[in-house]
Structures are given as C-alpha cells and as structure tokens.
Amino acid sequence: MNSKQRVQNLLDFIDVSPSPWHAVNTIQQKLLDCEFVRLNEHERWHLKQGGRYYVIRDDSSIILFVMGQKPLVETGFKIIGAHTDSPGLRLKPNPVMGVDNFVRIGVEVYGGPILATFTDRDLSLAGRISYRSDQGISTKLVDFTRPLLRLPNLAIHMNRTVNDDGLKLNKQLELPLLFSLVKDQITPQQQFLTTLAEQAEVDASAILSWELNVYDTQKGAFWGAEDEFYADSQLDNLASCHAGLTALLNDKVLQADATLVCAFFDHEEIGSSTSKGADGSFLSDILQRIGMTADERKGEEYQRALASSFMISADMAHAYQPNFPMAYEPDHKVLVNHGPVIKVNANHRYATNSVSEALFASWCEAVNVRYQKYAHRTDLPCGSTIGPLTSARLGINTVDVGNPMWAMHSLRESAGVEDHAAIIEVMKWFFLH
Template identity: 60%
Template sequence: MTISAETRAQAQDLIDFIDASPSPWHAVNSVEQRLLVRGFTRLHEAQRWQLKAGSRYFVVRGGSSIIAFTLGQKPLAETGFRIIGAHTDSPGLRLKPKAAHGGEGVVRLGVEVYGGPILATFTDRDLSLAGRVNVRTAEGFGTRLLRFDTPLVRLPNLAIHMNREVNEQGLKLHKQNELPLILGLSQDGAKAGDQFLGLIAGELGVDAKDILTSEFNVFDTQKGAFWGADQEFIADSQLDNLASCHAALTVLLATESPAATCVCALFDHEEVGSGSAVGAGGSFIEDVLERIAANTGIDEEARHCASARSFFISADMAHAWHPNFPAAYEPNHKVMVNAGPVIKTNANQRYSTGADTSARFIALCEKAGVPFQQYAHRTDLGCGSTIGPIVASRLGMASIDVGSPMWAMHSLRESAGVMDHGYMIAALTAAFGD
C-alpha cells in the first residue's frame, strides 16, 4: 500500500494529539493551544461578545468541551452554518472522589466505570492518571491540569492457576471488588488517602491541605504507533473519538476566509449520554450559535433561514469489519479499514443520517476524490448512538453521522487506518468549502 507523505504526517499528528490528551480536559487544552497558535481569539461565556467579520474564535465550557468557529464572508442568512461535531471523552475508568484505601499493606484506588469500556483490556497495562485538580487560592480556588507521565497504577490479572476457565469463559471482573487499581505499598503507617494526596501535591508543587477536589481519568502510558506490513494501521488509546476531534480541528485550522460560518464543536460526556451542561444534550451549541447570529445583526426570521441552510456533520468512529468475527456484521454492509469515510444509518434514529443528507455527503466525498462506505448494524444487535440525533433535534438542522472505520472500539488499545484519517480530513474539508 502506497501512503503519501502528507497522509502519513496527518496520521502522525493524530498520534501526537492523542498522546498529549489523556483526559477530556487535556484534550480541550490541546485543542486550545493549537487554536491560539493559529490566531484564534478566546471568548468567555460570562462576557459580552463583539465579533468581527472573517475573524476566528473559540469558547470553552467546563474545561472539557470547546466550540471554535470562523465567521463566513457571506451573510449568515444566505449560507447558514457548516458544523462538525465530535466528542472529547472516551470510555474507561475514573477515580472516585475518595479513591485511596489501604489494607493488607497495599494502597489501592477505587474507580468507577465510565461509559462502556472493554474492561479486560485495562489489565496488565502500564496505567497512569490524568485530570484536573482544584487548589485553594487567595481568590477561592484555581484549576490545574495534571498528568502522571510514568506508569503509576496497575490492574494485575489473576493468574490462570486460580482462574482455569479464563480462556474459555473470558475475563470477567467484578466492578466493585476487582477493579481497584494498585498504587503501591503502605508507607510508614501513613493513611492511604494522605499518601495519595501527597503524590498529587508533590507533582503540583502545592501543600496537600490546599487540594480541594480532583477528577482523574485512567490512561495507558504506551504511546501510539503505526503497525502492519506497510505500517498502514494506527494503534492508540482514545481513537474513539479523538481521531474525529483531530480531523475536525485540522480542517477548521486550514479553512481560511470561508463563505459560510464554519464551526467545530467538541463535547464531553457523549459516552454517558450527553446529558450535561457540557454535553451535546446541553445548551452549549445552541447558545454559541445564537450569540454568533446576534453579533451578525440578523433578525429572528433571518436566523431561521440560516438554520434551514445549515449542515451538521456528527463525526464519530465506525465499526470496521473484523475477519475473525464475520457473524457480528450485517452481510451487505461490511466496512473495511483504509477504504474511506463511513456513512452510518439506523432506521430507529440512533444515527441522524437520512437519504438526503447521505447523498449530500457522498457528493462531498466525490468532490474531495475520496471513497466512501455505508454501514448499518445487524438487526438483532443493539445499535450504539452518537451526538448526531441529539444535536440535530436541538437545532433542527440537516444532519448526518459519519466516521472512520476502526477495530476494537472501546478497548484501551484501539486500531484504525492511516489512509482513513486522511480521507476523513479531505471529506470534511470539502464540507467546510461547500
């Protein structure tokens, strides 16, 4: 397989982006830093906005969701919005507020299962913690991002000698009793909570008594990598859905002076239903679009015209056909890795795709010169969902669900195609130029 230098560079940039983003808060920070370097201006929801035609802006909500946009050259009522949406969170393990507990000389950290991860993939990995910590200040508190770069915690497997049927029955972990992560041995009679708090304080360079609260995501310290006979595949954590975030961001950064106002909306909490102030089910996207419209000076009637002329693309990863498990797939909808963007359809509106929006995206792929594929889930299996139907119903815009094909979705170590990431960037570029 021949892979161009540009496509290889895009895939490498994706790996670098993911490796710099071990939590939703770090992901948003990674996006923010790239936007600032390219001249985007940060807005704050608590302040009045004064937008200038053709300028580029972004706004963050809750530290884990971000919306960036470039104002179009043509009147909003004539062009509408071009919106690409994705999500910053991935399924996995999150620490409980009072995570550390001791016993039998070992300190462990209690976790909650976030979303629907493949739990077995967290065993015997070099795990660590990343998230945000709220530290007391003279003004009240300040939020600090923190990641432990070296392996800090582990979930060791039970030896096969005590679990003889693991290869036949599969690894089953009791969520309450068997998921706590081993942090270390008890030290000099110190309480487990104090020991863990001391680690955090040491990393931040603050007094332990000034740490108020924290939120930590468990992540795999192994870096992303290329693999395969032609190095045509990518292996990394959080491909679902930081790959889509990266593609959307890449396209927005490269889109200068567009005719229509182009928006990149990256939300937290998709993996747990999107029902939060920072999720796609909240008011974030609607609030931002209304404020953009208000700043362009259009009236309510023109705003409805703009909405009717808008197009929303929900970008989330898709299930690639797995040759070892052919029975898991709908026979006529085999999606192959490195064969192009996937249009996802579900009659019960688990995806927002319709025949009209599907045709529109096919036209964009043809314009970009990239292949496309179509996916439908087996009728006898429950189908996952995305932010697509949620945002589409909130905004009343034409919408479609698309994604790049991947293997091992919701594993701690997922796989996707190098070519597919380039294909997705090209298709989304055509969408912003449409």
C-alpha cells in the first residue's frame, strides 16, 4: 500500500469518526474484523498466549492488546498511546435559545480550538445521548451527517478592523450557533429535541442527556500541486490513533513475541485527569490485569515487566509554516513530508529523554525513515501530551513523537502525505523488535 492509499484510509477513518465516541466505535469495528475479543472490566478475564483483546471505558477511551508469544517478564509491554478527542465546541445541557425570531444553540468551548475557524462552515452534531429504555438507562451514538448549524461571520462593513486586529469572538455572546427560525406551532426547545429524537430514532420524551460535539461536515481531501498534502478535521489526534492501530493490525505484528498495547484516551485536550483519561487509572488497571492473568504478579514479576516496557506517546507536531517564521525555534523547524518528529522539552512537557530519543531515532534508521527533532520556541509556553502523565504514573520509559502538521487545533488541519506511512513503518518495527 502506497503513502497516498494510507492517507486515504486515514481520511475515511476520520470522516466516519466525528466525535470521540464515534472514533472508538470505528476502531472497535476494525478490531472485530481482526477477531479481537471485547473484555468487560466487571468480569473475570481468561487471557491466552497470542490472544487479541480490547477494553472500552465509557465509550470514548479504548485499550487494545495482543498477548505476546513470550513471557511478559521477558519482553515487557510495548505501548503506543494517543488520544481520541480534539478541541472544539460542545452543546450545553440547556442549549436552545429563541431570540429575535431565530433558534440558536448554545455551546461550551472544549479544550483550546481556534474559534475563528468555526465561522462560515457547514457544521453538524455528533456524539452520544442517554435515554430511558426497557433496560433502564441506555446510550446511543448520534451523527446528523448533514449541515445543521452555522456560525456566520459579521460582514466587514460592520467589523472594519477584522483584517488588522483578527477575528475575536466572545465565547458567551458570539458563539451560539444558528439552527432555525422560530416556529409558531412549536417552542424552540421542542423543535430541537424533536430533531434530535428523529435522528436518534428514540422518543423525544425518553431523552435525558447528551454529549454532542460540533463538527465540520466537509470531508478530508488531498491538496497541493501533486496531492502531496492532505486536510481534514481532527488530525490532532486521530491521525496518531490510526497510525498506531494500522501498525498493530499487521499480520506479522499480531504474531509478535512481546505483549503489544495501543491505548487511545479521551480528554487529553482538557488535561486527562478523568476516569478514562491518560492521567486516570485506565491504562494501569488494564496492564495490572494483563499481568495478573498472565501469572506475572508473583513477587516482583509485574514490576520487572514494567521496567522492561517502553511507550511511544504519539501526538501531532508543529510543522514550520514559512509565513510565520518568528513563531518557531530557528534551529528546530520541522517540515511536512520530512518524516516523524521527536519532541523534546527540558521542562518535561514531553516525556522524551536522551535514551528514548536515541531509541526512536534508531528505529527510524532501521526502516529507512527520515526523522526530525522539535523544540518549542523558548519564549512561548509549550504544550504537552499524554506522555509525561503515563510515564510518571507507570514508570515506563517513553518517547514523545508525532507527524508534523499545520494549523493545529483549527477546524481544518493539514499535514504531509509521506509522513503518515512513514510513522506506521516505524511503529511496526517497534512492535516487532
């Protein structure tokens, strides 16, 4: 499969995964096709050598693993971590406002999106609802798929300085999304709830709550003179999830000696300190249970396995944008289509140390993939990843890496076609060696 085909698979993956809940559902379908078995945290586990398993916590975080051919204490865990969520807008519990003959939908800001990129786009809603059913409280995924909402810009005649000062949106007053005109025969609240109920195919009176994500309905696309770039929503960080998943679901990798793990967490964009986030107990709970079931909890065996483990924290990296040279550290300008990026920060905003950095570089060299190194501009605050959180919680040596991309946290992000296939090859090597 060539690089462009790899990216087309990625775009297809993203376009059917408009929310973290949908992303996990998409991953689950791929796992079922490869004969993975779902495990329930409430039940006793019986794991087998070479067995393929996965665990979902609260619908939007998932850990999948393959039991190795050799004892865990000899090989340790080989882990790739990423996150399923992206910054954006989420509906409030009581979102409907009927004002000035318009029905508007109130939203909260989730994480740190570039708000201006939500204007003048064909927006829709996706996520999950909770409702009464014969079984008690049930949940269901919802995706409207069609343009449903819009945030129209103010005309330049009424905002004369927008091109000089930039578009600034008041989060409380100017982010509500236009949904409809007010109707005489139905209240705005009933209108919205009826629309939601019809899409979910449940009775409106049964709906109790929702977690709904605003997303752009435009599909992913290639661009550039030779289609060397691609654009889509949620590249940060579904591109890393897709790369890790693709690497794991390789026929040779599935027969690996070591126990292999992919951990894809929700809530990274808001700090990860939740029951299903990377700073929660999810990964440590699953690794401990693997160790217990693999009879590796006797004495110091589990701790020895952890000490022999390694984790790749995969999250997208800031590619150099030549229109804004002053935003980058002059000697660390990483370029799209020049290979994966090793992210380094002296204050440990990234988990990379000199040993993990050297290891990842050697894996790139082993598969003839170029690599780059990134350090953030010293006078700008540096972002972080799940890497430092999981490394500290588990005591596992970790490297922070990712592919270079433009417009991180925009509703429409871009990256290079060659890089996605490259990082998949490095991840496959990591799993196998």
